[in-house]
Amino acid sequence: MPDFNQIVTPGDYENGVINTVIEIPEGSNLKIEWKRRQAYFALDRVEPKIFAKPTNYGFIPQTLDEDGDELDVLVITGTPLSTGIVVEAKILGYVQFVDDGEVDDKIIAVPADDRDNGNAYSTLADLPEQLLKQIEFHFNNYKALKKPGSTKVEKFGDAAEAKQVIAKAIERWNNQ
Numbered sequence: 131m132p133d134f135n136q137i138v139t140p141g142d143y144e145n146g147v148i149n150t151v152i153e154i155p156e157g158s159n160l161k162i163e164w165k166r167r168q169a170y171f172a173l174d175r176v177e178p179k180i181f182a183k184p185t186n187y188g189f190i191p192q193t194l195d196e197d198g199d200e201l202d203v204l205v206i207t208g209t210p211l212s213t214g215i216v217v218e219a220k221i222l223g224y225v226q227f228v229d230d231g232e233v234d235d236k237i238i239a240v241p242a243d244d245r246d247n248g249n250a251y252s253t254l255a256d257l258p259e260q261l262l263k264q265i266e267f268h269f270n271n272y273k274a275l276k277k278p279g280s281t282k283v284e285k286f287g288d289a290a291e292a293k294q295v296i297a298k299a300i301e302r303w304n305n306q
Contacts, residue, residue, distance in 0.1 A: 131214075133169035135200070138191040138216055143296045146289060147242050150203040150217045154187040155210035162213055164189060164200065171213055181272040184264040186211045193299035194306060196233035201299040203237045204265065206257065208246055218242045223254040224292035226284040227269055230277070236269070237292050254286055262286065 134151045141148040153162045153171065159182040161174040186207060189200035205211065205219055219239035227234050240251045251257060266283045273280050287295075 131170050134164065134191045134216070135166060135169075140190050140192050140296065140300055141218065143190075143221065143293055143300075146221045146293075148190050148203065148219050148221060148237065148239060148296065150188045150190060150205055150219045150239065152186050152188040152205065152211045152213055152215045152217060154183050155212060156184065156186045156207065157182050157210055159183075166200070177272065178275060181268065184261070184268050186217075188217070190237065190296065190299065192303050193296065194302035195235060195299055196302075197229065199234075201237060201296060202234065203239055206238070206240050206251070206261070207244070220251070221289045221292050221296075222251060222257065223289055224287045224295055225265065225269065226287060228282050228284060229273075230280050235295050237296065238265075238286075254288065 138149050138151065151164065153164055154160065159177045159179045161177055162171050163174045165172050186205040188203050188205060190203055193201040195201045203219065205217055211217065220242045222238045222240060224238055225236045227236055238254060269281055269283050
């Protein structure tokens with residue numbers, strides 16, 4: 131398996147495009163994680179089915195979030211994406227998220243070339259309100275059966291704010 135952090139760049143985030151490696155397909159309750167030091171995907175745990183991912187879930191290579199992992203990305207598609215797929219994605223915004231007291235933000239994106247919906251999504255406001263509610267509900271509650279109250283969505287931010295989060299994550303990567 132290739133080491134994504136060695137061969138895939140973060141992308142042209144300043145112009146709104148990022149490279150994202152998919153870890154978990156939309157609808158899956160399997161918590162699959164990229165193990166950076168070993169350069170492979172591993173099953174971390176099986177979540178209750180009620181907490182299946184509402185979107186595809188992955189990371190931006192060559193970034194580090196404040197929690198020490200690569201910066202997370204939620205990629206919205208009409209069909210689940212497979213683990214290990216690299217997606218060139220357009221930044222719509224981000225979710226400011228806290229998990230057990232640690233910042234664990236998530237960039238929200240769509241494929242950069244989505245002809246199925248005519249590239250209809252350019253901002254978070256273009257997404258269905260129900261999807262944003264599902265994302266918020268998921269991240270506020272996915273640990274509720276094990277550690278109630280340990281996760282909290284603080285806010286949704288626009289693409290400009292998301293780019294600032296990405297820039298800081300790239301800087302952390304470069305300074306490690």
